[in-house]
Amino acid sequence: MIAENIIEVAQIAQQNRxxxxxxxxxxxxxxxxxxxxxxxAILFVSPTADAQExxxxxxxxxxxxxxxxxxxxxxxxxxxxxxxxxxxxxxxYRSFRAAWRTNLTPMPxxxxxxxxxxxxxxxxxxxxxxxxxxVLSDKHPETKTLRTFDAAxxxxxxxxxxxxxxxxxxxxxxxxxxxxxxxxxxxxxSEDNDASQAEDDATQQIQSKLKVDASGxxxxxxxxxxxxxxxALIPRWALDVKETEIRALLTLLPWQTxxxxxxxxxxxxxxxxxxxxxxxxxxxxLDCPMQFIGTAFESSTMNxxxxxxxxxxxxxxxxxxxxxxEDAEALTAVVRHRAGGLIIHDENPARIRVGxxxxxxxxRDDRNGIPTLLEPLSFxxxxxxxxxxxxxxxxxxxxxxGPGLQGRxxxxxxxxxxxxxxxxxxxxxxxxxxxxxxxxxxGCFVFDRHWLTEDFELLGRTDWRGRYTIxxxxxIVGVLPDAIRKERFQARMAAEKAAREKEEADKAAAEAAQAxxxxxxxxxxxxxxxxxxxxxxxVEAYEEIDPDNDPAVIPLNQPLLKIYVKSGDNVxxxxxxxxxxxxxxxxxxxxxxxxLESEAFVRGFQGEILDLIGLRNLLAARVRxxxxxxxxxxxxxxxxxxxxxxxxxxxxxxLSLIQNRMLEESGEAVPYSAKVKIDRMFQTTRxxxxxYLQDNLLSTAEKExxxxxxxx
Numbered sequence: 207m208i209a210e211n212i213i214e215v216a217q218i219a220q221q222n223r224x225x226x227x228x229x230x231x232x233x234x235x236x237x238x239x240x241x242x243x244x245x246x247a248i249l250f251v252s253p254t255a256d257a258q259e260x261x262x263x264x265x266x267x268x269x270x271x272x273x274x275x276x277x278x279x280x281x282x283x284x285x286x287x288x289x290x291x292x293x294x295x296x297x298x299y300r301s302f303r304a305a306w307r308t309n310l311t312p313m314p315x316x317x318x319x320x321x322x323x324x325x326x327x328x329x330x331x332x333x334x335x336x337x338x339x340x341v342l343s344d345k346h347p348e349t350k351t352l353r354t355f356d357a358a359x360x361x362x363x364x365x366x367x368x369x370x371x372x373x374x375x376x377x378x379x380x381x382x383x384x385x386x387x388x389x390x391x392x393x394x395x396s397e398d399n400d401a402s403q404a405e406d407d408a409t410q411q412i413q414s415k416l417k418v419d420a421s422g423x424x425x426x427x428x429x430x431x432x433x434x435x436x437x438a439l440i441p442r443w444a445l446d447v448k449e450t451e452i453r454a455l456l457t458l459l460p461w462q463t464x465x466x467x468x469x470x471x472x473x474x475x476x477x478x479x480x481x482x483x484x485x486x487x488x489x490x491x492l493d494c495p496m497q498f499i500g501t502a503f504e505s506s507t508m509n510x511x512x513x514x515x516x517x518x519x520x521x522x523x524x525x526x527x528x529x530x531x532e533d534a535e536a537l538t539a540v541v542r543h544r545a546g547g548l549i550i551h552d553e554n555p556a557r558i559r560v561g562x563x564x565x566x567x568x569x570r571d572d573r574n575g576i577p578t579l580l581e582p583l584s585f586x587x588x589x590x591x592x593x594x595x596x597x598x599x600x601x602x603x604x605x606x607x608g609p610g611l612q613g614r615x616x617x618x619x620x621x622x623x624x625x626x627x628x629x630x631x632x633x634x635x636x637x638x639x640x641x642x643x644x645x646x647x648x649g650c651f652v653f654d655r656h657w658l659t660e661d662f663e664l665l666g667r668t669d670w671r672g673r674y675t676i677x678x679x680x681x682i683v684g685v686l687p688d689a690i691r692k693e694r695f696q697a698r699m700a701a702e703k704a705a706r707e708k709e710e711a712d713k714a715a716a717e718a719a720q721a722x723x724x725x726x727x728x729x730x731x732x733x734x735x736x737x738x739x740x741x742x743x744x745v746e747a748y749e750e751i752d753p754d755n756d757p758a759v760i761p762l763n764q765p766l767l768k769i770y771v772k773s774g775d776n777v778x779x780x781x782x783x784x785x786x787x788x789x790x791x792x793x794x795x796x797x798x799x800x801x802l803e804s805e806a807f808v809r810g811f812q813g814e815i816l817d818l819i820g821l822r823n824l825l826a827a828r829v830r831x832x833x834x835x836x837x838x839x840x841x842x843x844x845x846x847x848x849x850x851x852x853x854x855x856x857x858x859x860x861l862s863l864i865q866n867r868m869l870e871e872s873g874e875a876v877p878y879s880a881k882v883k884i885d886r887m888f889q890t891t892r893x894x895x896x897x898y899l900q901d902n903l904l905s906t907a908e909k910e911x912x913x914x915x916x917x918x
Contacts, residue, residue, distance in 0.1 A: 267545050268306050271309050271473045279480040282510075297515055301522065303548075305545045315381075338371060338440065342430075343433050343453075346434075354456070355457055355458045378459070378461040379461070467497060468494075473491070473492040476520075487504065488520070489523070495620065496624075498567055501629045505523075529542060531623070538600065539599075541564075541588070542598070543596050558593070560591065561762050561763040563587055563764040563765075564625055565583075565784075567583070568580075568620070585604065591760050628678065628765065635674050636672050637673075637795055638672055640796055647668065648669060650674075650773050651773070652674045655770055658683065658685075676783070683766075768781075771793065774802045796877065800868065828841075829848070829910065854895055861888065
């Protein structure tokens, strides 16, 4: 009875709708609460306890599926292969312990060839290209209320397929009903059994309703659009997402990836091959809930006895532990570690440690559970600054104006973070025009800003392709927790404010002493602070900042840089990035070509203004010198040269013509942001004209010359 109450409490608490008053309504729950907690702890660690239905994020192991495949070049007996799989399973258990629940199965034959060919560039479409998908006609009366695959399996009277699709369906169904292969170490849970039962029911219903259309796929699609038939199973590659008369459903057939995404947390692809006398191992991870494929990792050995351990190490390299966003602000967040409560030792590969760098991924579903958004947040990372093993505090670093990890919370949106796994020696940062990836932005300056000192270092400029190669730094810089950074910033502001106030007080005291006529007595100096009086904590904390030996600095375990991209005098963006994470990172930034062209014209025009100002002053000085030397002829000549120079009105008109030409929208519209920056540059230049050219320099020289001629 107590165990049942525990499960019920955990289920309701997990749904975040268990008010404290509810406990009083369950007879005996409150009195038995201490005993319940003790038994709850036993249930969590007992493999025979019947509490598998309760799935709590930090106390649930990763459900891991590993698809392995031996290359034809591997000359090993079946016994040696079976022993390798058994040893690999044992090594994985020793490494991950309770954090992983592993299932090793041979790679499906229907996907093996494509995965081998596209392993380095594998994508989700490679896995789902030939899978069957349920489509319904919006014009058929049977489909009006059908919104899910199960509902379609029950509600449809006929499901049309081609002969090839029927054969694929029957063969795949038969393959799923075979006896598990050697190496399938994990026992199915009650969740898996319940899900499998539901899948089998829907699949059997679909199989009994299959009807082959001998006319082929085009005929089926035509009948769907016209409403002649209600539903069909067609290959995913044949589905046109732009079709408005056809509606696709999330197709949960047992052998397809959509079902695997729901049953597993991680899917690994492990290829075992040979290169001469060397055994090679290649591994990639697919995070199932986020449908995110990680980077491929490789290793090799010439000794087969080392193969299980080396394969385990390769899988560990490819594995990315997961954390879930609980609460987020602009620069910080609180996240929860998946399976963190099951990890005892820090050496466990599933542990997320202080100093790790995490990459956020967002998933947004529609009301039918179909993902409408699945992507990593570009140029956004989180650094772990504190952890108790389950709950972690992170600093959030995002691009200029980026939302970070903030966003609306709802059931259809998931925000998780995966630990980054840099693999490459460098990353090419490619700067392109936002909205037009084919248009690069060459000549942009690339800076690296130090996280602690905030000093800028010029790395270089983008080439003709808009690319600049950023190598993985030899020394990884640490970061300060955001709370400490704010305290020190406030301390610096307080110190600067105190210095300004002291300077103003000294100046006021000096002016007061001078006003009293006491010129010999120096300005009063404030009394020095006694040596015994300590400085304020804020100023002391500010003065003790030492980037190399600061105990508050969190050393990062992976490289994280803060890159600034500058076009001319304009900073285009601040981009946090992890070099080595991807071969190429594309930054889509505003088109700065027009503003840069305007800047070139303005710079040239400002240079002309400076030359004009210098020449005017020089000629005016010559006029005065010649008048002083009584050389009125040369003075007259200099006044004539001064009179021939461009006037303020001429320069202002020329500047207006340049501005109008830059902002002309006959070809394409000028973006508002670029127009504002261009107007600001021209206004600065116009202010320069008004300040230095709107004077009476010429009239003064003419008056002085006229006065000299009259003997004045």
